[in-house]
Amino acid sequence: MLIELEAQDYPRVRPLFRASYPNLAFVHAVLERAIPGCVWAGSGEREFAVALVATEAPFCFAAGAVTPALLDEMRALLADRPPIKLVHPRGLASAAPQLGFVAAERAQFGPGPGGYAPRDLRAPPGFELAAVDGHLFSRLNWRDPVLAIFGSVANYLRHGFGVCLLHDDQLVAEIHGVVGGGLCEFGCHTRADYRRRGLSSLVLGAACKHAVALGLAPFTTFDAGKIESEALSRSAGLHYEFHYPISQRIC
Structure with a gap:
């Protein structure tokens, strides 16, 4: 019991x-x-x-x-x-x-046996990387799922962190990290009209680099078979670790 x-x-x-x-x-x-x-x-x-x-x-x-x-x-x-x-x-x-x-x-990707090696990924002209603060949080496209995890904006700013990509003052891609036990697991969201341009790799790479600078090991997880998520993780410098079982209840 x-x-x-x-x-x-x-x-x-x-x-x-x-x-x-x-x-x-x-x-x-x-x-x-x-x-x-x-x-x-x-x-x-x-x-x-x-x-x-x-x-x-x-x-x-x-x-x-x-x-x-x-x-x-x-x-x-x-x-x-x-x-x-x-x-x-x-x-x-x-x-x-x-x-x-x-x-x-699901599949898990992590820093690899030799530790994470940051990639030199630069924002293209007209794009700007920025850390998520209270002002940017109010503009997130993925705000509701992030609030479901952290409970409040204040808790997110205290215990998590995020990186977003701006273009023409629009928030077009974002990465959010859950931090615990010296580890950080990232989730990514990119606006549909900005996908397939390598922007997610740029933001995830920047977030992983920031995590390592804070002494955290970066990870991603996603449903098995998601080719785009696997390619994104690899392009940001993460390595395949394993598949693992889950049981889902949808309703």
Whole structure:
């Protein structure tokens, strides 16, 4: 049985999320209370044996000795917050559809074994890179998804960071990073009329370079099979790490 933890107990589940666990920036951001979320755990003989970390956005993370019965309990705990994308141990992929989930896979890219090597990417004439501040946040094209993760503009400015690209005083591309555990996971959005011009690579490369300057390891994750997202990650200097299973509930 899972119990909801008080915030001061969140760090106790950290050992269950090892270095090879995907989306670790999100997990640690919740455990560090940098983004809103909830944590449930189940006890073993001496310490927690299983944990569920849920953000206020669709992303949720299960680790430890997760059984199909516990996965069903997690489904019930998350029933009032569709849609969800639940990351869990690989062995549960076959059980997920029986519980009303749709099984899927995502891919993770990171700095590579030798560490991230920044690319020398320059903004073309007429374009300007800028850090996202309070004024630019109000103009974001991707504002609602970012607020779903961070909860408020103030929290975003305190615990996350972003880079945007301006053209003719219009915000045409943006990158946002979730920071936790010394890691930073980026999401990218480019206006439809500015895509296929290499601008996303420019902004992601600038964001990765800034992350490394802050002592953070940069990452991207995306649904498996997204050729454009894979090409974007590689062009910004990130390297393929692995695929991992998720269980989705859309409604």
